[in-house]
Every structure is written in C-alpha cells, then in structure tokens.
Amino acid sequence: MNIFDPQGPIAAADATILVDSVAIMLAIVVPTIIAIFAFAFWFRQSNPRAFYSPDWAYSGRIELVVWSIPALTIILLGGVAWIGSHQLDPAASVQGTGSPVRIQAVSLDWKWLFIYPDQRIATVNTLTVPVGVPLNFELTSASVMNVFFVPQLGSMIYTMNGMVTRLNLRADREGTFQGLSAQFSGDGFPEMGFDVHVVSPLAFPDWVKSTAQSDRVLNADSYAELARQSVVTDKAAFRLDDVRLFEKISTQKLPPGPGPTLVTESAQSYLGAGHAR
Amino acid sequence: MLGKLDWSAIPIDEPIPLIAAGVVLFAILAVLIWAGVKGHYPYLWREWITSVDHKRIGVMYILLAMVMLLRGGTDAIMMRAQQTVAYHSNGYLPPEHFNQIFSAHGTIMIFFVGMPFVIGLMNLIVPLQLGVRDVAFPTLNSVGFWLTATGALLINVSLVVGEFARTGWLPFPPLSELTYSPGVGVDYYTWSLEISGIGTLVAGINLVTTVLKLRTRGMTYLRMPMFCWTTLASNLLIIAAFPILTATLAMLILDRYFGFHFFTNEAGGNVMMFMNLIWAWGHPEVYILVLPAFGIFSEVVSTFSSKVLFGYRSMVLATMAICIISFMVWLHHFFTMGAGPDVNAIFGIASMIIAVPTGVKIYNWLFTMFGGRVRFAVPMLWSIGFMVTFIIGGLTGVLLAVPPADFLLHNSLFLVAHFHNVIIGAVLFGAFAGYTYWFPKAFGFRLDEATGKAAFWFTLVGFYVTFMPLYVAGLLGMTRRMQHYDVAAWRPWMIAAGIGTVLLAIGVALQVLQLFVSIRRRDELRDTTGDPWDGRSLEWATSSPPPAFNFAVLPNVTGEDAYWRVKEHARRQDLDKREPDYKDIEMPRNSPTGFVCAFFATVMGFALIWHIWWMVGLGAVGAFATFVVFAWRDHDEYIIPATEVARIDRTNLAARRAALDLAGIAQ
Numbered sequence: 001m002n003i004f005d006p007q008g009p010i011a012a013a014d015a016t017i018l019v020d021s022v023a024i025m026l027a028i029v030v031p032t033i034i035a036i037f038a039f040a041f042w043f044r045q046s047n048p049r050a051f052y053s054p055d056w057a058y059s060g061r062i063e064l065v066v067w068s069i070p071a072l073t074i075i076l077l078g079g080v081a082w083i084g085s086h087q088l089d090p091a092a093s094v095q096g097t098g099s100p101v102r103i104q105a106v107s108l109d110w111k112w113l114f115i116y117p118d119q120r121i122a123t124v125n126t127l128t129v130p131v132g133v134p135l136n137f138e139l140t141s142a143s144v145m146n147v148f149f150v151p152q153l154g155s156m157i158y159t160m161n162g163m164v165t166r167l168n169l170r171a172d173r174e175g176t177f178q179g180l181s182a183q184f185s186g187d188g189f190p191e192m193g194f195d196v197h198v199v200s201p202l203a204f205p206d207w208v209k210s211t212a213q214s215d216r217v218l219n220a221d222s223y224a225e226l227a228r229q230s231v232v233t234d235k236a237a238f239r240l241d242d243v244r245l246f247e248k249i250s251t252q253k254l255p256p257g258p259g260p261t262l263v264t265e266s267a268q269s270y271l272g273a274g275h276a277r
Numbered sequence: 278m279l280g281k282l283d284w285s286a287i288p289i290d291e292p293i294p295l296i297a298a299g300v301v302l303f304a305i306l307a308v309l310i311w312a313g314v315k316g317h318y319p320y321l322w323r324e325w326i327t328s329v330d331h332k333r334i335g336v337m338y339i340l341l342a343m344v345m346l347l348r349g350g351t352d353a354i355m356m357r358a359q360q361t362v363a364y365h366s367n368g369y370l371p372p373e374h375f376n377q378i379f380s381a382h383g384t385i386m387i388f389f390v391g392m393p394f395v396i397g398l399m400n401l402i403v404p405l406q407l408g409v410r411d412v413a414f415p416t417l418n419s420v421g422f423w424l425t426a427t428g429a430l431l432i433n434v435s436l437v438v439g440e441f442a443r444t445g446w447l448p449f450p451p452l453s454e455l456t457y458s459p460g461v462g463v464d465y466y467t468w469s470l471e472i473s474g475i476g477t478l479v480a481g482i483n484l485v486t487t488v489l490k491l492r493t494r495g496m497t498y499l500r501m502p503m504f505c506w507t508t509l510a511s512n513l514l515i516i517a518a519f520p521i522l523t524a525t526l527a528m529l530i531l532d533r534y535f536g537f538h539f540f541t542n543e544a545g546g547n548v549m550m551f552m553n554l555i556w557a558w559g560h561p562e563v564y565i566l567v568l569p570a571f572g573i574f575s576e577v578v579s580t581f582s583s584k585v586l587f588g589y590r591s592m593v594l595a596t597m598a599i600c601i602i603s604f605m606v607w608l609h610h611f612f613t614m615g616a617g618p619d620v621n622a623i624f625g626i627a628s629m630i631i632a633v634p635t636g637v638k639i640y641n642w643l644f645t646m647f648g649g650r651v652r653f654a655v656p657m658l659w660s661i662g663f664m665v666t667f668i669i670g671g672l673t674g675v676l677l678a679v680p681p682a683d684f685l686l687h688n689s690l691f692l693v694a695h696f697h698n699v700i701i702g703a704v705l706f707g708a709f710a711g712y713t714y715w716f717p718k719a720f721g722f723r724l725d726e727a728t729g730k731a732a733f734w735f736t737l738v739g740f741y742v743t744f745m746p747l748y749v750a751g752l753l754g755m756t757r758r759m760q761h762y763d764v765a766a767w768r769p770w771m772i773a774a775g776i777g778t779v780l781l782a783i784g785v786a787l788q789v790l791q792l793f794v795s796i797r798r799r800d801e802l803r804d805t806t807g808d809p810w811d812g813r814s815l816e817w818a819t820s821s822p823p824p825a826f827n828f829a830v831l832p833n834v835t836g837e838d839a840y841w842r843v844k845e846h847a848r849r850q851d852l853d854k855r856e857p858d859y860k861d862i863e864m865p866r867n868s869p870t871g872f873v874c875a876f877f878a879t880v881m882g883f884a885l886i887w888h889i890w891w892m893v894g895l896g897a898v899g900a901f902a903t904f905v906v907f908a909w910r911d912h913d914e915y916i917i918p919a920t921e922v923a924r925i926d927r928t929n930l931a932a933r934r935a936a937l938d939l940a941g942i943a944q
Binding site for chain 2 (some may be wrong): 001002003004011013014015017018021022025026029032033035036037039040043044045050051052053054055056057058059062063066067069070071073074077078080081082084085086087088089090091092109143144145147149151152154155156157158160161162163165166167178180181182183184185186187188189190193252255256258259260
C-alpha cells in the first residue's frame with residue numbers, strides 16, 4: 001500500500017507532486033534548522049568570543065529577506081498547487097486504452113459494494129478492473145461518510161449519502177492491490193478493506209462472464225440485506241437486476257442504511273451498535 | 278424519574294473502564310478526605326474556589342489542564358498499545374471501547390488540556406504584563422473557569438456512567454446522528470462542549486477587553502509585550518470562532534433531541550454543512566491554541582538571550598495576519614470531498630500563505646538569538662526544541678495544503694503525525710516553556726532544573742520516536758483510527774511508535790516528579806527579587822508571588838521591554854530610591870458565583886444527557902438564580918488601606934533594590 005510504489009498515472013503524479021513539494025521546502029527548511037542550532041550554540045552565554053549587542057532589534061535588510069524567502073517559496077508552491085489541482089482533479093477523465101469501465105461504488109456499514117452497470121454485475125469488497133483502461137468511478141454512501149482509497153492507484157474521495165462524487169483512475173500493472181476506507185465510519189470500520197484485482201484486458205471479459213452467471217441477484221431485497229450493519233467475510237458477486245440501483249441509492253429512493261439494531265430496551269441507553277465483530 | 282438512566286449504564290461487564298474509574302474515584306475521594314482531615318476546606322473555599330483574582334484563576338486553569346493531560350495521555354498510551362498488538366488480532370480493546378478512547382483523547386487534549394493551559398497562562402500573566410491590578414471582569418473570569426471545569430467533569434463522568442462518543446473528536450454526521458449513534462456518548466460530547474464553550478467565550482471576551490481597555494500609563498499598543506499581542510489575537514479568534522462551534526453543536530443537538538434535520542441523511546439534511554461549519558471554527562481553533570504559544574516563545578527567547586526581541590513590529594504584523602488569514606482556510610480539511618479544482622487550489626494557496634507570517638516569526642526568534650547571550654535554562658530548551666520541531670510540522674502542513682498531495686495523505690497517519698507535530702511541538706512545548714518560565718512568578722520559587730531538563734529530553738526524543746514512525750505509516754497508506762489491521766508493512770512502525778509513547782510517558786512522569794522535588798526544595802529555589810530570569814516585562818517588576826493588587830503603584834511605561842528599561846535606568850543613575858506615594862487600593866471581592874453557577878450547570882448538563890427533565894429545570898433555575906443573586910449584590914469591592922500596601926511593598930522593594938545594587942556593582 002506504499003504510496004511511493006504507484007501502479008497508475010494518478011498515483012504517480014500525486015506522488016511526484018508530493019516529493020517535489022517536499023524538495024522545494026527542504027531547500028529553506030534545512031538551512032533554517034542548521035541556523036537555529038548554529039546561532040544557539042555560538043551565542044551561548046559561556047562563549048567569550050561571541051559579540052553581544054543587547055539592543056540590536058531591527059535590520060531592514062534582514063526583515064526584507066525573512067519576509068521574501070517564505071513568500072517566494074509559497075509563490076512557487078502555490079503554482080504547484082494550482083496546476084496540480086487542475087491536472088489531477090478527481091472528476092477529470094483519464095486517458096487510456098480501450099473504452100472506459102464505469103464503476104459505481106457504494107459504501108455500506110461496513111463493506112463496499114461495486115456495481116458495474118454496463119456489465120450488469122456487482123461485487124462486494126472486491127474490485128476487478130482491466131489494466132490500462134480508464135476507470136470511471138461514481139461513488140455514494142448508503143449510510144455514513146466513508147472515503148474510497150486505493151493508495152497505489154492514487155487520489156481518494158469521500159462517499160456521502162444523497163450525493164455522488166466522481167473519481168477517475170487507471171491501473172497500469174496487473175496484480176492485486178489493497179484498498180480501504182479512509183474515513184472512520186463506526187465499529188466495523190477496520191473491516192472495510194477491499195482487494196483490487198487488476199487483470200489483463202482479455203481476462204476481464206471472462207471474469208465478467210463468469211460473474212454474470214452468479215446465482216445471487218442484486219435487487220432491492222438483497223440490497224436491503226447488505227445495507228444492514230454487518231461485517232462480511234465472503235466476497236460475494238451478484239448479477240445486477242436493476243441497472244438503476246446506484247441512482248436509487250444516491251437519490252434515496254432506496255432508504256439509507258438503518259443503523260444499529262438495539263439489543264434490548266434497557267441496553268438502548270448506552271450500548272448503541274453493540275459488538276460489531 | 279431518571280430518564281434514560283438505569284443500572285445498565287454502569288459498565289460492570291467491562292473491566293478496563295471499571296477499574297480505571299475505580300482508581301480515579303478512589304484518588305478523588307482520598308484527596309477530598311485528606312483535605313477534610315487537614316482542615317483545608319475553609320482555606321480552599323476562601324482563597325481559591327471563590328477567588329476572582331486573575332492569578333489564582335490562572336493557576337486553577339493550568340492545574341485543570343495538567344490533570345486532564347494525564348487523562349488524555351492515558352488514552353494515548355492505550356491507543357498506541359492497541360495498535361502495537363492489534364496486528365492480525367483484535368488486540369485488547371474491542372472496537373466500541375477503542376473508538377471511545379480516540380474520541381475522548383482528541384476532545385480532552387484540545388478542549389481540556391490545550392485550551393485551559395493557554396487561557397490559564399494568559400490569565401496569570403497578561404494583567405501583570407500590562408501593569409494592571411486585575412482583568413476587566415473578575416467574576417466573569419471565575420465563571421468561565423468553572424464552566425470549563427464542568428465540561429471536563431462531564432466528560433470524565435462518561436467513563437463511569439454510560440459511554441463517550443464513538444465518532445472521533447469531531448462528531449461528523451450522519452455517524453453522530455441518532456440513527457447511527459443512539460447511545461448517550463455524543464450527548465456527553467455536545468453538552469460538555471456547549472457548557473465549556475460558554476466558559477471559553479467569556480474568557481475570550483474578558484481577555485480582549487482587558488488588553489484593549491486596561492493598560493497602565495504609557496502602555497501603548499506598540500509597547501505591549503508580544504505575549505499580550507498574541508493574547509489579543511487569540512482571544513479575538515475565540516470571540517469570532519467559538520459561537521460557530523456552539524451554534525453547530527446546537528444544531529446537532531436539535532437533530533438528536535427534537536428530530537430536526539440539519540445534518541441527517543433524510544429530509545434535506547446536509548452533512549457537508551456540518552463539515553464547513555465545524556472547520557470554520559476548527560481551523561481558527563488551531564491558531565487560538567498556537568498564537569499564545571508563539572507569544573510565550575517570544576518572551577522566553579528574548580529573556581534568555583538577554584536581548585530585545587528582533588523585529589517586534591514585524592512580529593505584531595505577522596500575528597495579526599495569522600489571526601485574519603486563519604479564517605479563510607477551513608476547506609483544506611476536506612479537499613477530498615470533490616469540491617472542484619478552483620476551490621481546492623484557492624484554499625490550498627490561502628493555507629500556504631499562513632506559512633509566510635509563521636516563517637517570519639521563526640526567523641525573528643532566530644535573529645533574537647543572534648548577538649545575544651543565550652542561557653540554556655529549561656524554558657529556553659523548550660523554545661529551541663519547538664523551533665526545530667515546529668519547522669518540520671510546518672513543512673508537512675504546507676505539504677498537506679497541496680491538494681494532490683493531500684489526495685494521498687488525507688486522514689492517514691501522516692496527517693495524525695502532522696497535527697501532533699504542531700500541537701505538541703508548538704502548543705504543548707509552549708505551555709511547558711511558559712509553565713517553567715512563570716512558575717516562580719506564581720509561587721515564589723523556581724522549578725527544579727535537573728528534573729526539568731530530563732523531562733524536556735525525554736519528551737523531545739519521545740515525540741520524535743512516536744511520531745516520525747506515524748509519518749512513515751501514513752506514507753505506507755495506513756489510515757487513522759484503525760482498531761486492528763492486517764498489513765505487515767505497518768507493524769514495525771506501530772511498535773516503534775509504541776516505544777516512543779513510553780518515552781513520552783516518562784517525560785510527563787518527570788514533570789510530575791519535578792513539581793514534587795521543587796516543592797520539597799522550595800527554600801533553596803526561593804525567588805526573593807521577583808525577577809529570577811533577569812526578565813524584561815512588567816510581570817517581573819513585582820514580587821513573586823505578586824500581592825493581590827499586583828502593583829503597589831501602577832507602573833509608568835516609557836517604551837518596549839518596560840522593566841528592562843527600569844533596570845537599565847536604575848543601574849545607570851541609581852535613582853528610584855524615593856518612597857512611592859501609596860494610596861488605598863480597591864479590589865474586587867471574592868464571589869462563589871462561578872462555582873455555584875457551574876455546579877448547577879453540571880447538574881443541568883448531566884440531566885440533559887440522560888433526559889431527566891425535572892433535573893434540567895432544577896439546574897437551569899439554579900444557575901439563573903445564582904446569576905440574579907450576583908447581579909443584586911451591593912458591595913463588590915473592598916479597600917486595601919495605604920498603610921497595608923506600603924507594608925507589603927517595602928519588603929518587596931528592599932529585596933529588589935538589593936538585587937539591583939548587586940547588578941550595578943557587577944557592571
């Protein structure tokens with residue numbers, strides 16, 4: 001999950017900006033830290049060779065320098081931020097080979113549902129994508145906020161109920177990578193990790209075909225079951241019954257997740273969600 | 278009768294909180310009984326609990342902060358221990374307990390350690406530096422302190438009765454809404470902060486009024502010590518920002534208690550409104566904490582370099598610039614919500630701009646040392662430790678203000694390491710520097726140097742060993758608030774951070790030890806002159822501890838570094854041996870208003886949390902009645918006769934003259 005081991009263009013560009021920004025700042029930070037130690041050491045009280053000028057409190061030249069060095073650095077970094085924000089806008093589409101794959105991600109308590117509307121399939125806690133193809137994500141949440149994040153593929157994005165966020169990524173190497181939720185979402189939060197399988201463009205249709213033969217169907221009923229607070233261990237795959245399911249979730253035509261079921265009347269007062277695991 | 282409260286609220290089946298609560302209860306009872314047996318209650322009531330003396334209130338604020346630091350620190354140790362062991366296992370804390378602990382840790386450290394520590398130091402020192410006898414509203418000051426204590430008390434009650442929030446230190450909806458958090462945890466959070474927030478607001482109003490309206494003769498704005506300037510800036514921010522917090526939490530309360538839909542999923546509620554509002558308070562809050570610390574460092578660096586602060590006007594400008602810009606950057610807390618590139622870039626650049634005045638401050642402290650005679654006393658060690666640590670924290674902060682970098686690091690342990698880097702590195706180091714620096718002023722004896730230095734080194738090294746690994750873990754993709762994890766690459770860094778926590782804990786233990794050692798050796802460490810560090814501002818011009826009236830004769834200020842000038846003057850011309858013209862002094866009478874008000878506020882807060890409505894009425898009526906009784910008072914001041922003032926001041930002056938004569942001979 002090392003962000004310095006990027007597997008796609010977005011992750012690589014994010015990481016490059018990160019490293020460049022640190023380098024720009026180190027150029028003034030390192031000399032400043034050295035100067036702090038040097039001044040403190042040289043002007044120690046016990047050093048008879050150091051001069052002492054107790055009333056020296058102003059120098060126009062030094063003032064000019066100390067205001068302009070941070071200002072110039074910030075102008076440079078501000079440029080990096082401006083250009084970087086525009087080039088790496090999560091909503092901006094990414095180039096790639098082949099036609100984009102649309103994926104609709106829904107964060108549930110406490111699992112991820114990935115819907116492939118064009119392929120009419122859906123998976124839980126596992127994301128399978130073809131290598132080199134633009135990945136076009138639409139995201140929402142069934143209940144509380146979460147953040148969709150695959151460190152090696154790049155930019156993260158929030159999921160919120162009643163709202164749709166957009167994210168565009170591309171994976172450039174086959175393999176299995178880890179994704180997680182980067183926003184605390186309750187007792188089952190640490191279980192919200194998921195696998196990202198990046199497969200060859202030839203293997204992807206095969207995977208789609210085999211998944212489409214799943215005997216489990218995702219419809220309003222099985223979605224309601226999923227939306228209940230639970231931690232899942234089996235990575236289920238579904239045939240998608242309703243291609244507009246994501247739209248119904250994000251527009252709340254399907255109601256938000258129900259939250260905790262209370263154990264007993266008397267335990268309501270403090271127990272809350274009870275034991276998640 | 279008792280609303281939602283019944284026996285199931287006591288966590289009998291959970292040994293960890295039960296034992297912790299038992300130990301705390303036992304300690305409190307032991308102290309109370311000991312104080313009763315020794316007959317300290319009348320003294321405590323007269324001299325401390327009902328005191329409206331800004332110095333006493335300041336000391337009580339700091340004491341509250343230090344006790345809460347132990348509580349918040351215990352939470353930190355438990356969290357780091359959990360993440361050390363919870364690799365491929367559940368650790369020793371179940372999620373519902375772990376989640377309460379990190380929520381309580383953040384809430385306590387910000388609201389009940391950081392805030393009372395800096396407000397306490399400002400209360401203690403600012404009137405002295407301004408050369409006045411008290412703050413603008415002494416009784417209000419006491420009310421503010423006791424309401425803060427109420428908040429702290431309620432949060433600690435949640436350890437025993439019910440639960441604390443499991444939502445993080447900021448209760449983001451919809452997780453904090455009734456649907457997803459049906460327990461009383463979030464209610465403990467909101468009511469604690471509503472009540473203590475009022476306390477903070479009145480403290481802010483009081484200190485701003487004090488700085489603007491109560492300054493001694495000749496103390497113009499541009500002659501005020503830096504600490505007074507940063508106090509002004511910080512308290513202006515309190516007045517502007519805390520009402521936002523109060524209103525935001527009030528909306529959450531309306532959602533939870535009356536079925537409103539400000540932030541719910543349903544009926545048009547909007548969680549992003551909460552995010553915007555809470556950070557519109559939350560980012561200024563960071564500067565509310567750090568600006569006073571900057572002021573402390575300015576005083577300490579100048580005093581221990583025996584030199585005027587370099588670029589005073591630049592510092593003032595930088596302080597006020599930070600004060601204003603800090604309100605324009607809140608969106609950088611959620612770049613990853615998909616706000617669009619223009620918005621992200623503008624808020625990113627605005628956030629970076631704060632680094633300019635902050636950088637200027639660092640350089641000005643640097644050039645204050647240049648040409649000085651640097652004494653490495655404990656406060657100066659904290660200051661140098663701060664300068665280096667804070668630069669690193671600033672670097673990572675500016676890095677997080679670059680939106681594409683934030684896209685990889687948001688909510689990660691890198692972020693956690695960053696804000697601990699600035700909060701510990703600046704606010705806590707500043708608080709410790711101020712504590713060591715002004716302790717002799719408050720109590721008349723210095724703190725033990727050896728244990729102080731040991732505490733500094735353990736804390737500094739402990740900080741780096743704890744938080745540098747967290748930076749690395751964040752770069753390895755580890756997100757915050759994980760109760761357990763399965764990624765092998767994270768494990769070594771969690772173990773390293775665990776070791777660092779042990780070092781930090783030793784540092785804190787050494788500070789406690791330092792206090793005991795210093796009290797035992799207080800006769801050796803006695804400060805007879807009132808000026809143990811060769812100070813520069815007016816707090817050093819009076820005795821340690823100062824008399825109730827601070828200054829027998831209000832000082833006349835002729836320039837910056839007022840007391841330094843007086844000393845120079847005295848050295849040169851051997852003047853100032855005339856007996857001052859003593860007059861009667863009017864001082865405010867003590868009042869139990871604050872304590873009684875806070876007692877009723879505690880009753881009301883607890884009742885609101887548990888839906889015990891008759892008790893809510895009782896608390897509200899009681900608090901209001903206390904206020905009415907206070908408003909009806911006939912006598913609010915008492916007179917200290919001139920003869921008494923003269924008697925107190927003569928002994929003080931004699932010791933001081935002796936010290937000055939000695940300095941004159943040395944020159």
